[in-house]
Amino acid sequence: MSRREVSTAVRMGTEPTKLVRRVILITIALIFAVPILATIQFTFRDGLAGDLTLDHWTGLFTPDAARTYRGLFTAIGNSFLLAAVTVGIVLVVLLPTIVLVHLQFPRLKRVLEFICIIPITVPAIVLVVGLAPVYSIVVKVFGGSVWTLAFAYGITVLPYAYRAIRSNVDAIDLVTLSEAARSLGANWLLVLLRVLLPNLRRGILSAAFISVAVVLGEFTIASLLNRVNLQTALLQVSQSDPYVAAIFALLALAFAFILLLLIGRLGSSRRDRSNA
Amino acid sequence: MTTTSGATVELKNVVKTYGSHSALTGIDLAIAPGEFIALLGPSGCGKTTALRALSGLELINSGSILIDGEDVAAVPTNKRDIGMVFQSYSLFPHMTSIENVEFGLRMRRVPTPERKLRALEALELVGLGHLSDRYAHQLSGGQQQRVALARALVTRPRVLLLDEPLSALDAKVRVQLRDQIRRIQTDLGITTVFVTHDQEEALAVADRVAVMKDGRIEQIGTPEELYTTPASPFVADFVGLSNRVDGELRDGAVTVHGAKLPVLGTPPAPGPVTAYVRPEDVFFAPGDGIPATVVVSSFLGSLRRTSVRLADDSLLSVQHAVGERYAPGDAVHVRFGVAPVAVRERA
Numbered sequence: 019m020s021r022r023e024v025s026t027a028v029r030m031g032t033e034p035t036k037l038v039r040r041v042i043l044i045t046i047a048l049i050f051a052v053p054i055l056a057t058i059q060f061t062f063r064d065g066l067a068g069d070l071t072l073d074h075w076t077g078l079f080t081p082d083a084a085r086t087y088r089g090l091f092t093a094i095g096n097s098f099l100l101a102a103v104t105v106g107i108v109l110v111v112l113l114p115t116i117v118l119v120h121l122q123f124p125r126l127k128r129v130l131e132f133i134c135i136i137p138i139t140v141p142a143i144v145l146v147v148g149l150a151p152v153y154s155i156v157v158k159v160f161g162g163s164v165w166t167l168a169f170a171y172g173i174t175v176l177p178y179a180y181r182a183i184r185s186n187v188d189a190i191d192l193v194t195l196s197e198a199a200r201s202l203g204a205n206w207l208l209v210l211l212r213v214l215l216p217n218l219r220r221g222i223l224s225a226a227f228i229s230v231a232v233v234l235g236e237f238t239i240a241s242l243l244n245r246v247n248l249q250t251a252l253l254q255v256s257q258s259d260p261y262v263a264a265i266f267a268l269l270a271l272a273f274a275f276i277l278l279l280l281i282g283r284l285g286s287s288r289r290d291r292s293n294a
Numbered sequence: 295m296t297t298t299s300g301a302t303v304e305l306k307n308v309v310k311t312y313g314s315h316s317a318l319t320g321i322d323l324a325i326a327p328g329e330f331i332a333l334l335g336p337s338g339c340g341k342t343t344a345l346r347a348l349s350g351l352e353l354i355n356s357g358s359i360l361i362d363g364e365d366v367a368a369v370p371t372n373k374r375d376i377g378m379v380f381q382s383y384s385l386f387p388h389m390t391s392i393e394n395v396e397f398g399l400r401m402r403r404v405p406t407p408e409r410k411l412r413a414l415e416a417l418e419l420v421g422l423g424h425l426s427d428r429y430a431h432q433l434s435g436g437q438q439q440r441v442a443l444a445r446a447l448v449t450r451p452r453v454l455l456l457d458e459p460l461s462a463l464d465a466k467v468r469v470q471l472r473d474q475i476r477r478i479q480t481d482l483g484i485t486t487v488f489v490t491h492d493q494e495e496a497l498a499v500a501d502r503v504a505v506m507k508d509g510r511i512e513q514i515g516t517p518e519e520l521y522t523t524p525a526s527p528f529v530a531d532f533v534g535l536s537n538r539v540d541g542e543l544r545d546g547a548v549t550v551h552g553a554k555l556p557v558l559g560t561p562p563a564p565g566p567v568t569a570y571v572r573p574e575d576v577f578f579a580p581g582d583g584i585p586a587t588v589v590v591s592s593f594l595g596s597l598r599r600t601s602v603r604l605a606d607d608s609l610l611s612v613q614h615a616v617g618e619r620y621a622p623g624d625a626v627h628v629r630f631g632v633a634p635v636a637v638r639e640r641a
Contacts, residue, residue: 191384196376197378198384199386202401202449203402203449
């Protein structure tokens with residue numbers, strides 16, 4: 019080993035001290051925690067008086083609330099419907115495409131990656147400008163139902179879903195596993211169902227949950243295409259009752275957090291648990 | 295596990311091209327029932343392509359592939375009734391060893407009790423019955439390949455295809471598994487095609503070895519035939535060790551360093567040639583022969599191999615008894631034996 023290689027190895031092996039690591043960790047934790055804690059504290063504030071109250075939370079469970087916030091609950095329903103359809107698009111279109119490209123057309127991997135990354139480089143507002151004329155046709159074909167927004171969301175979640183599935187695909191030898199299964203008598207459908215999907219479980223779950231999180235947090239496209247979802251409804255509610263808007267924003271955040279925990283839990287297979 | 299009756303396998307004028315590159319240029323190969331054939335050759339010679347064509351994982355451009363007389367060239371892999379072990383570890387990671395072995399039986403809708411019994415039997419055949427509940431990542435490389443072998447055998451396939459199954463293993467495990475594969479193959483009588491680039495491996499296990507080069511079979515024969523009577527300089531050079539010695543071909547014999555050696559096969563036109571002389575056909579000749587200086591001497595267990603430099607600066611490898619010891623710099627004399635040698639025209 020040359021002196022240069024040795025010095026590089028030593029430099030690379032140098033770890034930050036415990037104190038530095040703690041400072042970094044605490045700083046990052048504060049960046050995330052302060053706005054969340056401030057929002058939580060805000061939901062307990064009693065107007066400008068500065069006292070704390072549970073009224074804003076308990077008010078949500080009164081019979082009047084159902085009537086007052088009907089629009090908001092409808093919007094939540096819309097967002098869940100959109101999330102489900104978007105996940106469906108990811109599973110039905112993106113997943114088989116990635117598998118097919120890896121097994122049969124490996125030269126197209128880079129092309130597919132490029133296509134899937136494009137949406138992250140296009141601002142939502144620009145996307146809407148392009149989507150508006152497309153949606154005039156979509157409305158004619160599928161009607162103006164809110165679920166049609168999932169076609170646009172299918173594009174916006176592409177980068178996240180693609181990366182989640184791709185990292186899983188790269189971690190297993192898809193080609194050899196499918197060839198082994200075929201040599202044992204499995205047809206392509208059985209190869210996919212019995213061998214590939216169980217091994218892509220973690221990537222599929224990650225893609226699905228990240229897609230749900232992205233859809234629940236989406237505002238621009240829905241607003242500009244005049245559709246109602248959780249975020250557009252929250253904006254509307256916040257103009258009349260900012261406390262309720264903050265409570266629902268927190269609940270959406272908690273839901274996304276639970277989803278992320280679920281990725282870890284459901285993603286760990288029987289094989290992983292056998293190690294425990 | 296019950297003995298299977300091996301199938302006959304025939305490749306007739308099989309051609310496979312990738313764009314402008316010819317991977318197989320019309321190979322012919324006939325394998326008898328229960329025979330163990332090794333496809334041997336350097337990287338890119340087409341041996342793996344030939345195996346994959348036989349398995350159906352690669353479709354051929356022309357020619358026919360017959361298993362028990364039936365042309366399977368257009369039959370998909372999953373319907374060819376073959377067992378295959380791959381070079382890279384191919385156990386399904388989400389299944390235990392026994393579930394992996396059961397997979398092929400499950401595809402054939404074998405009832406559960408019989409399936410479990412046969413899978414366990416197959417695992418016991420490879421000596422891993424006690425590890426049936428382990429996942430692939432809980433097994434060593436050698437164990438994984440043994441489970442893969444059990445998985446390939448459990449369906450009682452007509453042909454067993456082995457695509458360099460030992461290349462990822464360390465030397466000791468490699469020899470153990472190689473012998474185990476041969477023993478199981480002999481017991482079951484299953485027709486087997488084994489791809490390898492390791493000539494020692496091929497010579498050790500196969501009934502016959504097909505040496506491949508540039509998409510065609512250069513020579514096929516028993517390991518002994520290939521070693522003692524190579525059909526071409528390529529085979530002489532690839533199978534076993536050979537000294538490349540410059541010589542002159544005249545009257546059907548080659549003269550190297552003053553010694554006249556008989557030539558194998560049909561000799562090329564008279565003139566300058568390269569002769570391929572085995573290290574065991576070169577001897578130390580105390581006080582007589584060609585003067586040389588010892589460069590290095592290696593102890594190889596049951597024998598010793600010594601490199602010597604001749605007056606024209608060329609090197610010769612001499613294989614000799616362990617008891618004869620030489621040190622670098624020793625002045626020695628060597629002579630050639632009388633075994634026929636392969637020759638190639640020298641440009």
